[in-house]
Amino acid sequence: MKNKKTIVNSWNEWDPLKHVIVGRADGCCIPPAEPAMAPKIPEESDMKGKFGPRPQDTIDKANFQLDNFASILTKRGIKVDRPKPINFNQKIGTPDWDIDTMFGCMPPRDVILTLGSEMLEATMSFRSRWFEYLCYRPILEKFFEEDPKMIWSSAPKPRLTDESYRDNYLSDNITLDQRYEWVRDKKFITTEKEPLFDAADVLRMGKDLFIQHGFTTNLKGIEWIKRHFSNHRIHILNFPGDPFPTHIDATFTPLKPGIMLNNPERRLPEEQKKIFYNNDWKIVDAAKPAHNQPPPLCYSSVWLSMNVLMIDPNTVCVESSEVYQMDQLDKLGFEVVPVPFRDAYPFGGALHCATTDVYREGKCEDYFPNQ
Numbered sequence: 568m569k570n571k572k573t574i575v576n577s578w579n580e581w582d583p584l585k586h587v588i589v590g591r592a593d594g595c596c597i598p599p600a601e602p603a604m605a606p607k608i609p610e611e612s613d614m615k616g617k618f619g620p621r622p623q624d625t626i627d628k629a630n631f632q633l634d635n636f637a638s639i640l641t642k643r644g645i646k647v648d649r650p651k652p653i654n655f656n657q658k659i660g661t662p663d664w665d666i667d668t669m670f671g672c673m674p675p676r677d678v679i680l681t682l683g684s685e686m687l688e689a690t691m692s693f694r695s696r697w698f699e700y701l702c703y704r705p706i707l708e709k710f711f712e713e714d715p716k717m718i719w720s721s722a723p724k725p726r727l728t729d730e731s732y733r734d735n736y737l738s739d740n741i742t743l744d745q746r747y748e749w750v751r752d753k754k755f756i757t758t759e760k761e762p763l764f765d766a767a768d769v770l771r772m773g774k775d776l777f778i779q780h781g782f783t784t785n786l787k788g789i790e791w792i793k794r795h796f797s798n799h800r801i802h803i804l805n806f807p808g809d810p811f812p813t814h815i816d817a818t819f820t821p822l823k824p825g826i827m828l829n830n831p832e833r834r835l836p837e838e839q840k841k842i843f844y845n846n847d848w849k850i851v852d853a854a855k856p857a858h859n860q861p862p863p864l865c866y867s868s869v870w871l872s873m874n875v876l877m878i879d880p881n882t883v884c885v886e887s888s889e890v891y892q893m894d895q896l897d898k899l900g901f902e903v904v905p906v907p908f909r910d911a912y913p914f915g916g917a918l919h920c921a922t923t924d925v926y927r928e929g930k931c932e933d934y935f936p937n938q
């Protein structure tokens with residue numbers, strides 16, 4: 568059968584997936600410290616003080632798993648597109664700042680937000696990730712040509728001067744207790760100087776968008792999204808159990824209408840649960856991760872275990888070593904597709920991070936009529 572032309576359309580995280588972007592690990596770098604990043608790297612981390620290109624053998628292993636994931640999806644009839652990596656090991660800059668390397672293009676979820684027929688390039692909140700959208704331009708250009716209804720947009724590029732970050736966050740001497748207190752007080756690394764958001768802080772659930780306010784998305788970024796997607800209802804979520812709230816998708820994961828997985832170490836405050844309960848949604852604690860530690864040179868936590876990709880409301884891709892998470896989803900009645908992916912974790916996350924929707928069947932529905 569001849570490949571059908573592109574359709575851009577996706578309103579939620581669970582409708583039947585037909586077309587998706589899967590990232591690549593090529594040339595990925597560990598960027599030098601920058602204001603947005605320093606607090607995410609704990610003092611004892613093996614990443615402290617390291618920067619530059621990642622070892623080639625780790626890149627090859629990650630790409631092997633990314634290619635395998637892409638082929639698992641393709642075999643299920645899902646069309647897969649891949650970004651085009653650029654040379655990440657080069658100095659980039661704007662009139663306001665420069666930085667010695669970029670990051671990579673493994674997690675498209677962070678960069679591109681698909682809602683309906685629109686693909687929106689996020690502002691991003693790390694200097695090293697400022698130009699990452701360039702890797703997606705070849706496919707966005709193609710989608711724009713092939714789908715006459717596709718809306719291609721880009722949020723205002725942020726200045727990311729020092730005014731966009733709190734400088735007291737930089738210190739190595741801050742205790743974890745202090746960090747919990749700041750997060751509880753909604754005092755994050757990013758300031759309210761300008762709108763900032765990473766696309767991976769947004770959960771798309773039809774008419775409602777649930778957005779984490781944290782390190783990578785500020786209130787102005789959420790306000791920008793609210794005005795931009797003015798037909799949607801915007802809900803701001805906080806997860807005070809996370810000392811480094813960076814992206815929502817290892818914290819709060821919709822599985823299908825009526826059921827959310829919540830990280831038991833980062834529970835949604837009772838007050839913010841109301842909208843779910845008022846609409847007969849269940850919030851279930853995610854199973855514990857199978858590992859005590861993330862793999863070497865990884866930014867993310869062990870909770871990538873719950874960073875799953877729904878390929879339809881009954882079928883879920885789960886990392887294949889995450890036995891407890893697979894078992895829980897199996898018991899909840901889902902068909903579980905195990906996907907080996909741990910070698911790709913250090914490059915920016917798990918199965919949800921490593922993908923961005925292009926097309927899911929289905930329409931924009933109202934799953935929360937009782938507001």
Ligand code: DAV
Pocket residue numbers: 674767813814815816817866867868869870871915916917920
């Ligand atoms: O738990 O470290 C990872 C999310 C990556 N997109 C965490 C969050």
